[in-house]
Amino acid sequence: MSKQPAAVVGVGQTHHRAKREDVSMAGLCREAMDRALADANMSLDDIDAIVVGKAPDLFEGVMMPELFLAEALGAAGKPLLRVHTAGSVGGSTAIVASSLVQAGVHKRVLTVAFEKQSESNAMWALSVPLPFNMPVHAGAGGYFAPHVRSYIRRSEAPTHVGAIVAAKDRQNALKNPYAHLKNPDTTVESVLASQMLWDPIRYDETCPSSDGACALVIVDEDTAAASPNPAWIHGTVMRSEATTAAERDQVNPQASRDAAAALWKQAGITSPIDEIDAAEIYVPFSWFEPMWLESLGFAEENGGGWRLSESGATAMDGRMPVNCSGGVLSSNPIGASGMLRFGEAALQVRGAAGEHQVDGARKALGHAYGGGSQFFAMWVVGSEKPTN
Amino acid sequence: MTRTLSAPVTVAFDYTRSTGPVIGRFLTGLRDGQIVGGRTSEGKVVVPPPEFDPVTHEAITDFVDVAPVGTVTSWTWVPEPVKDQPFDRPFAFALIQLDGADVPMLHALDVASPDEVSTGMRVQVRWRAERVGAITDIEAFEPATDAGPTGVEALGTNPVTGVVVPVSLDYLYAASPEESAFYRGLNEGRILGQRCPTCQKVYVPPRSACPADGTPTAEEVEVSQTGTITTFCVVNVPFLGQKITPPYVSAYVLLDGADIAVLHLILGVPAAEVRMGMRVKAVWKPREEWTYSLENIDHFEPTGDPDAEYDTYKQHL
Ligand SMILES: [Zn+2]
Numbered sequence: 001m002s003k004q005p006a007a008v009v010g011v012g013q014t015h016h017r018a019k020r021e022d023v024s025m026a027g028l029c030r031e032a033m034d035r036a037l038a039d040a041n042m043s044l045d046d047i048d049a050i051v052v053g054k055a056p057d058l059f060e061g062v063m064m065p066e067l068f069l070a071e072a073l074g075a076a077g078k079p080l081l082r083v084h085t086a087g088s089v090g091g092s093t094a095i096v097a098s099s100l101v102q103a104g105v106h107k108r109v110l111t112v113a114f115e116k117q118s119e120s121n122a123m124w125a126l127s128v129p130l131p132f133n134m135p136v137h138a139g140a141g142g143y144f145a146p147h148v149r150s151y152i153r154r155s156e157a158p159t160h161v162g163a164i165v166a167a168k169d170r171q172n173a174l175k176n177p178y179a180h181l182k183n184p185d186t187t188v189e190s191v192l193a194s195q196m197l198w199d200p201i202r203y204d205e206t207c208p209s210s211d212g213a214c215a216l217v218i219v220d221e222d223t224a225a226a227s228p229n230p231a232w233i234h235g236t237v238m239r240s241e242a243t244t245a246a247e248r249d250q251v252n253p254q255a256s257r258d259a260a261a262a263l264w265k266q267a268g269i270t271s272p273i274d275e276i277d278a279a280e281i282y283v284p285f286s287w288f289e290p291m292w293l294e295s296l297g298f299a300e301e302n303g304g305g306w307r308l309s310e311s312g313a314t315a316m317d318g319r320m321p322v323n324c325s326g327g328v329l330s331s332n333p334i335g336a337s338g339m340l341r342f343g344e345a346a347l348q349v350r351g352a353a354g355e356h357q358v359d360g361a362r363k364a365l366g367h368a369y370g371g372g373s374q375f376f377a378m379w380v381v382g383s384e385k386p387t388n
Numbered sequence: 389m390t391r392t393l394s395a396p397v398t399v400a401f402d403y404t405r406s407t408g409p410v411i412g413r414f415l416t417g418l419r420d421g422q423i424v425g426g427r428t429s430e431g432k433v434v435v436p437p438p439e440f441d442p443v444t445h446e447a448i449t450d451f452v453d454v455a456p457v458g459t460v461t462s463w464t465w466v467p468e469p470v471k472d473q474p475f476d477r478p479f480a481f482a483l484i485q486l487d488g489a490d491v492p493m494l495h496a497l498d499v500a501s502p503d504e505v506s507t508g509m510r511v512q513v514r515w516r517a518e519r520v521g522a523i524t525d526i527e528a529f530e531p532a533t534d535a536g537p538t539g540v541e542a543l544g545t546n547p548v549t550g551v552v553v554p555v556s557l558d559y560l561y562a563a564s565p566e567e568s569a570f571y572r573g574l575n576e577g578r579i580l581g582q583r584c585p586t587c588q589k590v591y592v593p594p595r596s597a598c599p600a601d602g603t604p605t606a607e608e609v610e611v612s613q614t615g616t617i618t619t620f621c622v623v624n625v626p627f628l629g630q631k632i633t634p635p636y637v638s639a640y641v642l643l644d645g646a647d648i649a650v651l652h653l654i655l656g657v658p659a660a661e662v663r664m665g666m667r668v669k670a671v672w673k674p675r676e677e678w679t680y681s682l683e684n685i686d687h688f689e690p691t692g693d694p695d696a697e698y699d700t701y702k703q704h705l
Contacts, residue, residue, distance in 0.1 A: 019406075021406045021549060058401075061401060119403050124629050127629060128629065129629065131394075136623075136651055145621030195624065244599060244648065
């Protein structure tokens with residue numbers, strides 16, 4: 001038996017901020033959920049199952065938060081699942097939710113992902129020194145900066161490309177009412193002038209630390225018939241790999257390439273750059289835009305990515321708009337960041353992205369990665385029902 | 389001699405919680421000597437108030453003061469209290485339905501022996517003098533007296549919106565047998581790895597099994613103390629818990645004879661002069677400072693030899 005068609009009919013998100021001291025974790029989730037349900041013209045009573053995701057528990061210091069959140073999330077009397085794949089969790093949570101519909105298990109699934117980073121300190125949480133080891137770890141930036149350097153060397157990229165991406169995403173964020181960072185004065189020059197934090201990564205080339213949540217309502221074909229603009233799911237893929245292995249490609253991981261190949265095949269796409277109208281790619285450090293453009297097959301390896309970013313093709317009015325929402329570089333509630341990519345892709349093909357809408361977008365990519373570039377989750381959504 | 393090495397590690401952080409309007413209202417009440425419940429859509433008064441109605445799922449907005457006196461509906465005796473429990477002497481945990489509430493709440497009941505507790509007994513609040521907006525503002529419940537509980541004054545004017553929750557977890561970190569051999573080698577001034585019998589790759593530190601093909605590894609290999617910087621970053625950012633003062637160079641060093649790089653510190657050269665391909669050697673701490681740790685190697689520093697060709701290490705990026 002093949003997969004049942006499934007579609008996103010509701011997308012909701014919070015106003016992302018450095019500190020949302022006005023709401024509890026439950027309140028943060030409900031803000032996104034209530035917007036998604038209103039968008040879907042549904043109430044919690046219409047929902048069959050809840051799937052929740054968030055990044056490592058150390059980020060809030062609450063083990064298994066799904067336990068205390070169950071009632072507030074409206075999960076009493078319903079199945080409640082929690083998904084956990086580090087930074088990619090928002091994406092994999094959406095995929096688990098969609099699979100419940102595609103498998104015919106449930107008709108209407110609500111999925112929510114969140115992070116309340118202000119309750120902890122992610123830099124600390126990712127750098128706890130272990131006995132016997134050398135304490136040189138320095139958060140996510142310290143982890144990824146050497147691999148960015150490897151990409152720059154391998155692709156012979158000019159060093160200002162990261163700044164072009166950062167300035168572009170920060171300008172896009174001005175069009176997104178929910179985005180965390182709103183810095184109208186950000187330019188390539190101002191990014192280049194910002195402090196070098198983890199050389200070669202500058203301050204303005206990094207994502208902020210945000211409180212926020214995202215929620216989606218994913219439904220079966222019959223339910224989707226009532227929606228004026230469902231985003232049909234054309235393909236979903238998750239892949240993982242070992243964090244460390246001899247000669248593991250840390251710039252363009254095998255799991256990422258395999259996931260992309262499987263995704264395009266599922267979605268019936270042969271030339272991503274020609275067939276995808278908008279992409280929401282997980283870019284927590286600006287250089288990951290060109291890196292993932294290559295890994296995902298939008299551009300040739302070892303240089304095609306930075307040439308695309310440098311040319312302006314990834315701007316909203318470019319050939320291949322990337323992160324019109326402002327992306328992770330403008331809002332990063334870690335656990336929700338992947339679902340925001342998936343949700344923003346759905347908004348694009350529903351024609352519901354507001355000021356950051358790409359005119360006539362019909363197919364869009366949502367992408368997330370996590371851990372030491374070891375977890376990948378991605379989907380393609382379209383304005384038309386899939387034919388395959 | 390034990391086969392594996394282990395060492396204590398404590399993971400501790402003072403988490404800050406935003407209470408939101410409902411829990412905030414409850415905690416504000418406790419600080420001011422009042423117990424606040426929430427009325428649900430079915431008309432039930434619940435203490436502490438739930439954030440969202442269990443039936444309509446709407447936010448709870450109808451708050452009700454309940455009495456500081458109630459009835460025990462069930463209980464359990466705690467004969468040997470553990471750290472951070474309400475008392476260091478035996479006490480009861482009790483479910484107490486306060487007058488005016490429709491469901492019980494959990495708290496400590498301060499009595500000397502289980503003979504003094506019974507379901508149905510009347511109990512009253514004993515307030516703490518220093519109240520901060522926490523469930524522990526109620527020191528405990530105690531058997532009801534004719535005079536009733538001693539009332540207390542409100543202690544603040546601003547609503548409680550946040551609480552600090554210190555979390556501290558003590559672990560015993562255990563190294564695997566293979567890692568233990570590696571750390572023992574470091575205690576002898578040697579850098580040991582293991583070769584995978586399937587793919588022939590040499591792992592430093594050794595894993596119990598090859599991450600690429602899953603084969604258990606056994607053959608011990610001593611690798612060189614000289615190697616090549618494959619890639620690196622310059623850490624300029626200070627952060628909580630940091631052990632090395634920035635700026636410092638954190639680099640992947642591919643030791644000669646190994647097939648995977650180790651992350652270590654580069655010194656003896658200005659950060660701006662560190663390069664991919666630079667040849668470096670281990671600089672050990674004085675022998676009397678050695679333990680069983682990669683920190684026995686203080687840092688790596690340039691050998692002064694010509695840089696390695698890019699082609700010799702590019703597959704390690
Ligand atoms: Zn092997």
